[in-house]
Structures are given as structure tokens and as C-alpha cells.
Amino acid sequence: MEKLDEVDLKILRILQKDSKKTTKEIAKELHLTASPVYERIRRLEKKKYIKKYVALIDKKLVSQPITAICMVSLRYHDEGFIDTFDRQIRALSEVQECYHMAGKVDFFLKINLQSLDAYHEFVRLKLSKIDNIGVLESSFVLKEIFHSTEYNI
Secondary structure, three states: OOOOHHHHHHHHHHHHHHOOHHHHHHHHHHHHOOOHHHHHHHHHHHHOOOOOOOOOOOOOOOOOEEEEEEEEEOOOOOOHHHHHHHHHOOOOOOEEEEEEEOOOOOOOEEEOOHHHHHHHHHHOHHHHOOOEEEEEEEEEEOOOOOOHHHHHH
């Protein structure tokens, strides 16, 4: 993997804060011309340092104010069971994030829904249909204190 220089890192920091900034605006901020900044951004995209550009949506305004954190432990842990769980959990559109963990639990899920009733239905009708779940522990976010999608680079 190539080492990024300070200009590349500054570009990434700027785009993490506001991906709608134009090449011209970024160049001005870095005291460079637009052409080399454009080329650097394209290279960062091609090398997959920049995976994609997204819009961050206010979950309350789209009627999904409830954030549930699910900690899942599987009964069986061989590769086939883990791959099956991976495939099944990706099919559930309610799951926003899923991490395979080391420690007491096997998977950490983040789920946003309209209500506690909707979460209950999700668990009852979808999550419980995954055969290999041994233990499911749910916690609910009372208040989001801080949220960032930026990496400290």
C-alpha cells in the first residue's frame, strides 16, 4: 500500500467533513491549483481510499428515531455457520451495521427503526428466523451524545 503524503491526507480530511466541496474549493483551501487536486482525488478514488460518497440523513426526520444495539452469540462457530449468518444478516435491510467481534459476543448489530414495537416485530419475524443464534442481547440508545463518520487521519 502506498504511503499518502500530507496533501492527500488533507484532501481526505476535507472530503470527510464535506464531500460536496468542489475541487476548486479544496484547491483554494490547500493553496493549490484545481488540476493537481482533481488528479489526487481521482487517484484516491481509484486506489479505494475513497470508497464512495454518501448523504448522511437525519434518522428522526425519516421516522427511524430508535437505535437498537444487538449483541449476537452463535451456537456453532465453524466457517460455514459464520458465512451463513453473514449472508442472512446482510439480507435484513433494518441492519445498518454489523461487526464480527472477538470477545463475549460474536456479532454486534446496529439497527434503526420507527419504534420499540417495530423492533419487537423485527426480532420476532426476521432475526429469530436465523437458526444459529444462541443468545441475543438488545440495548437501546437513550440519547446520541456524539456521532462521527470521520477517521482521525
